[in-house]
Amino acid sequence: xxxxxxxNSEDILDQLNEIxxxxxxxxxxxxxxxxxxxxxxxxxxEKFQFEAARSAKxxxxxEEIRQxxxxxxxxxxxxxxxxxxxxxxxxxxxxxxxxxKFEPNVRSDLRLGAVSLTHxxxxxxxxxxxxxxxxxxxxxxxxxxVDKPLCNYCQKVVFSIQKQYSVKLTVIxx
Amino acid sequence: xxxxxxxxxQFNSKAINFIEELEDIPWLQNVGKNLHxxxxxxLSSWNEAWENVQNDNWINASFHNHIDNMNPIWDIAYxxxxxxxxxxxxxxxxxxxxxxxxxxxxxxxAAAVEISVPAVNTFFTDLMRWYRLGHFPCGWDGQYPEGxxxxx
Numbered sequence: 001x002x003x004x005x006x007x008n009s010e011d012i013l014d015q016l017n018e019i020x021x022x023x024x025x026x027x028x029x030x031x032x033x034x035x036x037x038x039x040x041x042x043x044x045x046e047k048f049q050f051e052a053a054r055s056a057k058x059x060x061x062x063e064e065i066r067q068x069x070x071x072x073x074x075x076x077x078x079x080x081x082x083x084x085x086x087x088x089x090x091x092x093x094x095x096x097x098x099x100x101k102f103e104p105n106v107r108s109d110l111r112l113g114a115v116s117l118t119h120x121x122x123x124x125x126x127x128x129x130x131x132x133x134x135x136x137x138x139x140x141x142x143x144x145x146v147d148k149p150l151c152n153y154c155q156k157v158v159f160s161i162q163k164q165y166s167v168k169l170t171v172i173x174x
Numbered sequence: 175x176x177x178x179x180x181x182x183x184q185f186n187s188k189a190i191n192f193i194e195e196l197e198d199i200p201w202l203q204n205v206g207k208n209l210h211x212x213x214x215x216x217l218s219s220w221n222e223a224w225e226n227v228q229n230d231n232w233i234n235a236s237f238h239n240h241i242d243n244m245n246p247i248w249d250i251a252y253x254x255x256x257x258x259x260x261x262x263x264x265x266x267x268x269x270x271x272x273x274x275x276x277x278x279x280x281x282x283x284a285a286a287v288e289i290s291v292p293a294v295n296t297f298f299t300d301l302m303r304w305y306r307l308g309h310f311p312c313g314w315d316g317q318y319p320e321g322x323x324x325x326x
Contacts, residue, residue: 105271111252114277115228118270151230152237157280163244 012041019048019073025100028077051075054174059083059145065096066147080148082120084128088140088167091131097124109133111160115153121146121171122154125161132165141168149173185247189290193247196254196282202264202274204308205326214304214325215315223326224268226313227277235318239295241284251286255279274310281311 016036023029035044052073056063062081066072071079082097097103097120105117106126116122121144128142144158150173161167205223209216217223226232242248259265259275266274282305285298304311304325313324 101270111249111279111283112276113280114268114272114274115233117272117276118228151233153233156237156241156243163249 009041012045015045016041016048019045019052019075022072023075023078024070024072025077025079028072028075031075031077048073048075055081055147058147058172058174061094062145062147065098069098069102071098071102074147076148080120080146082124082147083145084124084142085145086128086140086142086167088132088137088142090135090137091128091140093131095124095127097121097127099123106130110164112157113153115151116157119151119154121150121158125158128167129161129165132167138166140166141170143170143172146171146173185290189247189286192286192289193251193254196251196258199258199306200308201259201262201278201305202266202308202310203262205264205266205310207308209307209309209325214311214323215313217312217324217326220266220268220274220326223274223310223312224270224272226324229313231314231317231321232312232324235297235314236281236284238318239293239297241287241298242291243283243287245287245290247286247290248283252279252283255282277312278305278310281305 020029020032023032032048035047039047052075055066055074061083065081065083066074071081074081079102080099084095084097086094099120100118103123106123108126108129110126110129112122112126117126124144132138142161150158150171158171159169162169205220206218217226256275256279259278260273268274281298281301285302288296288299301311304323310326311323312326315321315324
């Protein structure tokens with residue numbers, strides 16, 4: 001092995017260590033360890049980089065939110081981030097949602113079930129529903145950007161916003 | 175609960191009876207008590223129940239078959255279940271401030287659709303058996319349809 005090869009190997013291991021240091025949740029740490037065991041270091045690194053790039057690909061704001069909140073890179077098992085951008089007269093803001101313990105649940109009359117209340121997409125939608133109810137608004141459109149694929153549960157319930165508040169929802173995920 | 179006549183005309187009598195029965199179910203009264211059943215795997219705490227509700231195995235089992243949640247009876251059953259379970263003294267709030275009533279309302283609404291539009295699949299209708307016994311069906315042990323139901 002040449003000195004260049006050694007240098008590259010060290011770089012790869014350094015980058016893997018940097019990724020590991022950003023992981024906040026046991027499930028993402030477990031996932032990291034499993035992939036590092038199963039793959040060659042360079043392949044593991046490429047896999048993590050590919051997964052991490054999903055946030056910016058879906059919407060660059062998602063990556064910014066991850067960085068602002070110190071959520072680490074977007075590998076499997078890491079917190080999910082959602083961004084809801086409404087196009088609804090009378091509703092000015094955008095709504096963010098983060099999964100799990102990184103944000104409190106938001107109560108609204110939106111029928112989301114128990115699971116989605118803890119998911120990023122459910123929290124962003126509940127914030128919109130809360131505002132729309134307070135302002136007595138229905139209708140309009142909104143785009144929901146999520147930096148991981150929607151789970152089966154959320155796939156079903158996110159459209160409650162359409163049913164209950166007549167908001168035409170577009171969902172964009174990796 | 176009294177259901178208005180325009181609603182009654184919309185749904186079959188089984189579905190109406192199902193909604194009316196919700197008030198009489200002993201919601202969660204027997205959680206933690208031994209079921210003496212090999213048919214299910216039993217849990218012994220709310221913490222375990224909450225972990226299982228969020229587990230992919232349960233989410234995948236629950237959504238293995240399509241449930242038409244645009245069916246109007248879904249909304250009626252959801253709201254009614256949320257109300258009656260929330261009123262129960264046995265209703266529990268998980269550590270994430272999520273009420274177990276939110277989880278149950280979804281199951282009840284899906285069961286109402288299965289009853290209203292008779293279908294081959296009876297996953298949610300079958301869960302009602304455990305609710306009627308005062309327990310909380312909340313997880314799936316294995317990869318659905320293999321494996322078995324987890325009940326608290």
